[in-house]
Amino acid sequence: MNASTGHAQEPSFRESVDLMFNRAVAMMDLPPGLEEKIRVCNATYTVRFGVRLRGQIQTFTGYRSVHSEHMEPVKGGIRYASAVDQDEVEALAALMTYKCALVEAPFGGSKGGLCINPRDYEEHELELITRRFAYELAKRDLIHPSQNVPAPDMGTGEREMAWMADQYARMNTTDINAKACVTGKPLNAGGIAGRVEATGRGVQYALQEFFRHPEDIKMAGLTGKLDGKRVIVQGLGNVGYHAAKFLSEEDGSIITGIIERDGGIFNDDGLDVDAVHKWLGENGGVKGFSGGTYVENGAELLEKDCDILIPAALEGVINLSNAERVTAPLIIEAANGPVTAGADEVLRNKGTVIIPDMYANAGGVTVSYFEWVKNLSHIRFGRMQRRQEESRHQLVIDELERLDDAMGDRWSMTPDFKQKYLRGAGELELVRSGLDDTMRIAYQSMREVWHSRDDVTDLRMAAYLVAIGKVAASYRAKGL
Ligand SMILES: NC(=O)c1ccc[n+]([C@@H]2O[C@H](COP(=O)([O-])OP(=O)(O)OC[C@H]3O[C@@H](n4cnc5c(N)ncnc54)[C@H](O)[C@@H]3O)[C@@H](O)[C@H]2O)c1
Numbered sequence: 001m002n003a004s005t006g007h008a009q010e011p012s013f014r015e016s017v018d019l020m021f022n023r024a025v026a027m028m029d030l031p032p033g034l035e036e037k038i039r040v041c042n043a044t045y046t047v048r049f050g051v052r053l054r055g056q057i058q059t060f061t062g063y064r065s066v067h068s069e070h071m072e073p074v075k076g077g078i079r080y081a082s083a084v085d086q087d088e089v090e091a092l093a094a095l096m097t098y099k100c101a102l103v104e105a106p107f108g109g110s111k112g113g114l115c116i117n118p119r120d121y122e123e124h125e126l127e128l129i130t131r132r133f134a135y136e137l138a139k140r141d142l143i144h145p146s147q148n149v150p151a152p153d154m155g156t157g158e159r160e161m162a163w164m165a166d167q168y169a170r171m172n173t174t175d176i177n178a179k180a181c182v183t184g185k186p187l188n189a190g191g192i193a194g195r196v197e198a199t200g201r202g203v204q205y206a207l208q209e210f211f212r213h214p215e216d217i218k219m220a221g222l223t224g225k226l227d228g229k230r231v232i233v234q235g236l237g238n239v240g241y242h243a244a245k246f247l248s249e250e251d252g253s254i255i256t257g258i259i260e261r262d263g264g265i266f267n268d269d270g271l272d273v274d275a276v277h278k279w280l281g282e283n284g285g286v287k288g289f290s291g292g293t294y295v296e297n298g299a300e301l302l303e304k305d306c307d308i309l310i311p312a313a314l315e316g317v318i319n320l321s322n323a324e325r326v327t328a329p330l331i332i333e334a335a336n337g338p339v340t341a342g343a344d345e346v347l348r349n350k351g352t353v354i355i356p357d358m359y360a361n362a363g364g365v366t367v368s369y370f371e372w373v374k375n376l377s378h379i380r381f382g383r384m385q386r387r388q389e390e391s392r393h394q395l396v397i398d399e400l401e402r403l404d405d406a407m408g409d410r411w412s413m414t415p416d417f418k419q420k421y422l423r424g425a426g427e428l429e430l431v432r433s434g435l436d437d438t439m440r441i442a443y444q445s446m447r448e449v450w451h452s453r454d455d456v457t458d459l460r461m462a463a464y465l466v467a468i469g470k471v472a473a474s475y476r477a478k479g480l
Pocket residue numbers: 077152153154155156199234235236237238239240259260261298312313314315334335336337361362364365
């Protein structure tokens with residue numbers, strides 16, 4: 001039984017991830033026992049702690065699961081949601097192992113969760129709860145710069161990461177690397193430029209890379225580029241909002257549908273993503289937004305005609321009860337596990353191309369990796385190179401100025417260009433180009449397997465093969 005789909009014939013989230021894993025390892029030649037070692041979750045810690053709120057003690061339940069320690073520290077977000085359970089964090093921790101391997105972020109996989117609806121609490125209450133949860137994890141090295149490094153996920157963001165990092169630092173006053181215990185922190189608390197939007201940015205870069213390959217576009221039955229493509233997004237939170245915003249503002253895609261908790265809105269001419277986001281922030285739902293037609297059952301929009309479907313909210317939303325009716329030819333899994341193993345099979349049989357979660361939402365952990373490195377090196381990206389770059393750029397500017405004189409009225413260099421060029425690459429530019437490179441290289445590693453093996457018919461299978469191969473190589477090299 002799957003708790004998120006409520007469908008009796010569907011496996012749980014963790015079983016679903018395991019089924020996908022099993023499908024891939026069946027095609028690999030791993031030594032006996034190693035496949036089981038990689039698949040299982042090493043450990044899951046459950047904690048129950050009390051916090052005195054509104055005059056009485058409330059007890060909270062939290063988890064931190066460590067899937068694989070073939071590389072350390074292990075890494076993965078902490079989510080705040082009422083229905084989090086052990087099965088869910090173990091599934092998410094496993095996905096983190098494969099995701100990190102695929103994008104070559106040198107971490108094992110982990111994930112955490114706290115059973116809480118954050119909207120039920122005031123900010124100062126959330127701070128008390130978060131600090132206590134962080135204390136419980138940190139005293140067992142489940143928050144630690146070299147052991148286990150959390151990050152934001154559903155229901156958490158920069159604010160919660162800053163509280164957790166501060167809690168760790170208070171408990172470890174002599175640890176010079178304390179800031180590296182958590183990523184996704186605000187910029188003024190040791191964060192890195194571009195982390196907030198990194199996962200959504202990664203979804204955009206993943207789609208840009210997909211649309212650079214005519215053969216792949218054809219596999220999805222599409223033509224052309226991202227420009228003009230009709231996109232439906234589920235979940236306008238951190239990941240969904242940034243992906244939708246960048247795709248519509250920078251790639252010319254048209255966001256024709258947005259699905260939120262309280263229903264969905266659609267407009268075939270396109271929705272104004274920022275306006276919907278503002279409305280959602282002010283009203284807690286999409287109902288009443290004047291720029292689109294509202295439907296109470298938002299899940300209906302998962303089935304509506306579009307070119308690209310971006311589930312960016314929760315797991316299990318495309319399952320055996322609706323997969324047959326999902327018409328989008330291309331699905332990019334911005335959320336973790338939005339398509340169950342059963343639905344995956346239905347969609348594969350229909351020829352739907354799915355860009356899998358472990359790749360599609362890897363932008364977050366990639367930029368988290370940059371943040372962790374920045375914290376350990378104690379220097380902002382780009383700061384050391386600035387002087388050297390400036391002198392190199394000055395040579396180019398001198399040449400361009402000579403050209404400017406020689407061209408007379410036919411061409412002139414704008415002062416703006418000169419300023420921008422001389423400033424060189426700052427932290428944000430370095431983060432973006434590092435993320436873009438990562439998303440391109442990882443996509444190419446999957447597509448090479450996808451296109452070179454007759455028995456590999458989909459990108460998810462290719463992603464698992466690449467990722468498991470890397471984890472296995474790591475175990476082979478250093479032993480268990
Ligand atoms: N934040 C990250 O950096 C990150 C990184 C990798 C993967 N992810 C994955 O992306 C997904 C979304 O994470 P997020 O950080 O954007 O979370 P978030 O909390 O910022 O946003 C989630 C959004 O989904 C909406 N939502 C919740 N239930 C819904 C439902 N039943 N139908 C429609 N909308 C619903 C919420 O209202 C919210 O707007 C999760 O699966 C998460 O694991 C997040």
